[in-house]
Amino acid sequence: MAELEAESTTASQRPRPLSPHLQVYKLTLTFLMSGFHRVTGIALYFGILLLAWWLIAAASGPNAYANFEWFMGSLIGRLVLLGFTWGLIHHTLGGVRHLIWDTGNGLEPAERELLALATIVGSVSLTLVVFVVGYLSMGGPR
Amino acid sequence: MIGQRPNEMRTPMRRVRGLGAAHSGTGEFWHQRVTSVAGIPLTIALIVIVIALLGRSHAAVVQILGSPIVAITMLLFIVNMTYHMWIGAQEIIVDYVHDDKLKLLTLMANTFFCFAVAFASAFAILKLSFGV
Numbered sequence: 366m367a368e369l370e371a372e373s374t375t376a377s378q379r380p381r382p383l384s385p386h387l388q389v390y391k392l393t394l395t396f397l398m399s400g401f402h403r404v405t406g407i408a409l410y411f412g413i414l415l416l417a418w419w420l421i422a423a424a425s426g427p428n429a430y431a432n433f434e435w436f437m438g439s440l441i442g443r444l445v446l447l448g449f450t451w452g453l454i455h456h457t458l459g460g461v462r463h464l465i466w467d468t469g470n471g472l473e474p475a476e477r478e479l480l481a482l483a484t485i486v487g488s489v490s491l492t493l494v495v496f497v498v499g500y501l502s503m504g505g506p507r
Numbered sequence: 508m509i510g511q512r513p514n515e516m517r518t519p520m521r522r523v524r525g526l527g528a529a530h531s532g533t534g535e536f537w538h539q540r541v542t543s544v545a546g547i548p549l550t551i552a553l554i555v556i557v558i559a560l561l562g563r564s565h566a567a568v569v570q571i572l573g574s575p576i577v578a579i580t581m582l583l584f585i586v587n588m589t590y591h592m593w594i595g596a597q598e599i600i601v602d603y604v605h606d607d608k609l610k611l612l613t614l615m616a617n618t619f620f621c622f623a624v625a626f627a628s629a630f631a632i633l634k635l636s637f638g639v
Contacts, residue, residue: 403599410592416553417624420581420631423568430565450554457550460543467540495554503562 398481402459405452412449450495455488535594542591549584556580573635581632589625593617 390396422433436442462480465471471480500506556577560568571577596617604610 406592406595407599410596413588413592413624416585417628417631420572420628420635423565423572424631424634427565430568453550453554457547460546464540464543495558499558499561502558 394481394485395477398459398462398484401455401485402463405456405459408448408452409456412445412452415445415449447492447496451488451492454491454495455484458484458487458491535597539591539594539598542587542594545583545587546591549580549587552580553584569635572632573638575636578632578636582629585625585628585632589621589628593621596621 418433422429437446462471462484465480471477556571560571563571572581597614600610600613600617604613
């Protein structure tokens with residue numbers, strides 16, 4: 366009994382454990398893809414304004430549409446579209462990964478790693494394919 | 508109150524329904540899954556539509572965006588995605604914003620933003636379709 370009390374005293378004097386946060390964990394691919402899913406989700410939340418602008422500009426008339434085309438044709442516009450396209454594809458593939466997990470599959474360590482790798486490799490390569498097809502459909506880079 | 512602990516404020520009926528403090532239970536969890544499944548074909552469709560319209564004149568874009576199949580697809584995309592992002596942003600807000608006033612303000616701002624994007628985009632698509 367005395368031993369137990371002594372132990373509980375030292376335990377109460379020890380600093381209480383702090384809740385671990387992002388920086389104490391080893392950076393793994395699955396961890397990174399989890400973060401990417403949330404970050405691309407937030408980016409798309411605001412990125413949808415680009416789609417809204419496109420639709421509203423088209424509905425407003427030729428002048429408004431010319432402004433939209435000017436922005437999208439600029440270097441910044443193209444980079445924003447590249448980022449939006451990658452975010453959209455990455456979030457979609459990440460969502461498919463979550464749907465697979467919802468069925469109870471793909472949760473083993475090796476499967477998790479494979480799914481995480483497939484998400485990032487898939488999103489980058491599909492984005493490149495979309496951009497190549499997009500430029501080809503316009504008759505080459507302008 | 509048979510079967511209840513003395514400090515338990517919830518009734519057995521409330522526990523059985525399992526709806527929790529928000530009175531909506533797992534409804535939004537399920538809706539997020541439904542909108543994510545619907546989002547897969549709609550996202551593919553959006554990418555195809557955008558590529559098909561790249562570099563086209565304003566008149567051609569208006570005509571194609573206003574055609575029934577394209578307009579219906581775009582409307583479905585907008586409604587599905589604004590609802591999906593409304594739930595998603597709400598989940599992020601309740602995860603990170605702990606101050607009550609700020610939480611209520613950001614939750615409200617989230618609703619305003621999603622409704623504004625949905626209605627503005629939907630109006631634009633309908634205007635293109637009906638040519639008013």
